[in-house]
Amino acid sequence: MILTVIPRINAGGRVTLDVNQEVSSPTSDSTASSNSSGSNPTIATRKAQTVVTVSSGETMVLAGLIQDTNIRGSAGLPLLSKIPLIGGLFGTQTLAMKRTELVLLITPTVVTSPEDARAVTEEIRRKLPLLDAALPRNTK
Numbered sequence: 001m002i003l004t005v006i007p008r009i010n011a012g013g014r015v016t017l018d019v020n021q022e023v024s025s026p027t028s029d030s031t032a033s034s035n036s037s038g039s040n041p042t043i044a045t046r047k048a049q050t051v052v053t054v055s056s057g058e059t060m061v062l063a064g065l066i067q068d069t070n071i072r073g074s075a076g077l078p079l080l081s082k083i084p085l086i087g088g089l090f091g092t093q094t095l096a097m098k099r100t101e102l103v104l105l106i107t108p109t110v111v112t113s114p115e116d117a118r119a120v121t122e123e124i125r126r127k128l129p130l131l132d133a134a135l136p137r138n139t140k
Contacts, residue, residue, distance in 0.1 A: 007108060015108040016053045022046070023065055023102060056110035065102040070095065 006018040026041040046065050054060050074081070076091015083090075111117045125132050 001102070003104070005106065009110055013110055014053050014055055015110065016051065017060070017106065017108065019048075019050050019052065019062060019104070019106070021048045021062070021065060021102065021104065023067075025067075054108060056108060059105055059107045062104040062106070063101060067100045069098040069100070071098065 001024075002020075002022040004018075004020040008016045008018075010016065022045060024043050024045045027044045046067065048062070048065050050062065052060055052062075071094075073094040073096075074091060075094075076087070081087045081091030109116075109120055111120055121135060125135060
């Protein structure tokens with residue numbers, strides 16, 4: 001997934017965000033058959049672009065990159081499972097449907113002072129403890 005967000009803050013403290021999303025995945029028709037011959041898989045790309053304006057601290061929800069996938073498969077004894085009418089006794093047919101939807105939540109926060117910056121950093125540390133090592137420590 002590629003996500004590009006370009007923020008702009010106006011004089012009233014509202015934040016305008018240019019949001020570009022892109023999700024790429026190999027298509028189902030390019031799995032085993034094309035990979036075994038050494039060729040590259042076919043890549044399906046879904047893109048969304050929008051511009052939104054929100055106040056500092058408000059959460060914006062973007063959704064819409066939806067992908068529906070139908071997966072069909074069959075397994076069974078060779079030759080016997082292909083016989084009309086009785087072939088079902090020697091094999092199984094499967095049909096699976098998978099739905100994927102990308103939901104993006106963005107909460108822009110306008111930082112206007114060093115105290116605000118410390119408060120935002122501490123909030124991130126509290127919510128995401130795995131990132132704590134990557135964030136610089138305040139020595140004051």
